[in-house]
Amino acid sequence: MSKGILHIFASATWGGGEQYVYDLAKRQLASGYRVCLISAPSKPIRQKVGGLYCPYYVLKNRRHFNLFSILCVRRMILREKINLVHVHQFKDAFIAVFAACLLSTCKRPKVIITRHLVKKGKRNWLYRWLYGKLDKMIFVSELAKKVFLTKLQLSEDKIAVVYNSLPEKIAVAGTVTFRERLKIANQYLLVGFLGRLVEMKGVELILKIAEKLKDREVVFLLAGNGEKKYEMYLKSIISKKQLTKHVYLTGFLENPESFVAEMDIGLLPSLAVESFGLSILEFMRAGTPVITSNTGAQKEFVANEQTGLLVNPTVDEITEALITLLNDEKKRRKLGENAKNFCAEKFNYDGFYAQIMKEYDLGF
16 A cells, blocks of 8 residues: 655645645655645635645644644544654644554654744753654754754754755746736836735835835736735725835735746845745746845845845845846846756755655655
């Protein structure tokens, strides 16, 4: 019988971590593995994973020591004959480890975690016990690993860094472009943002930059969604600052490949310390020149002035970098081509998948 893998989604919303799980599960299914999924109650996750045609369970209560959740996961492991549980945050790691401990040795699955955050590891006795029970801890960047291990000493054979990646997807031909849909004149350059509409992603910075560049032939398109209250707040700023012809909120895009390919420049000015940044990789892979902040692991895969522009997340610095690219088509083309070639060589999904499955060590 093929090996069974259980993934537990970290969040009920859809973001980079959830895309990571979805893409990995899809590839594992195509490779002949049996894959099962668990998430909190979530309409976007339920809708998205429906097309994978694999067992999907909802776990309502996921506190560390919730006996009901632990027993539910134990039952799923037995029912689906799971060989490995892949979790994506520590509260789920507790549930998975406790569930595994309730099984006989011959039926006990491996439990691994991918750490998607940049955050120090907890050092109390309970977490140290958990770290010892996990079979592997995978970090999405060297920065995520370094920060987590601050004042912690863990066995090197239990730690790995596997950079994120994205499977190749082709933009759908013949679809109506955003330029056509929004009736944006050809002389206007398109600057795109892709990600969650939250304050820490630097969305409000983009609105301030758009206000400064109102006299320029440039339009900003923000793809993604957030909490309704925050989206309404952004729309009020757009209206108040008279930016309705300069900034558009596209909403969540099921398949963002066409959007990314259409943009002239990608702009991702995160204020947070990013553990990686899949949206940045989306633009780079498409050959779209990208401007991003230097607040986290971006420096590990964006070479400033070679495969993109790294800036401090301030209005002045981002505006200066943006004007540079708006005025220099040759530089835009060079940065985009360099980024596309770099991603094809260093961040292709085949390489990522091979590394992940090596860390699984399931004897494939």
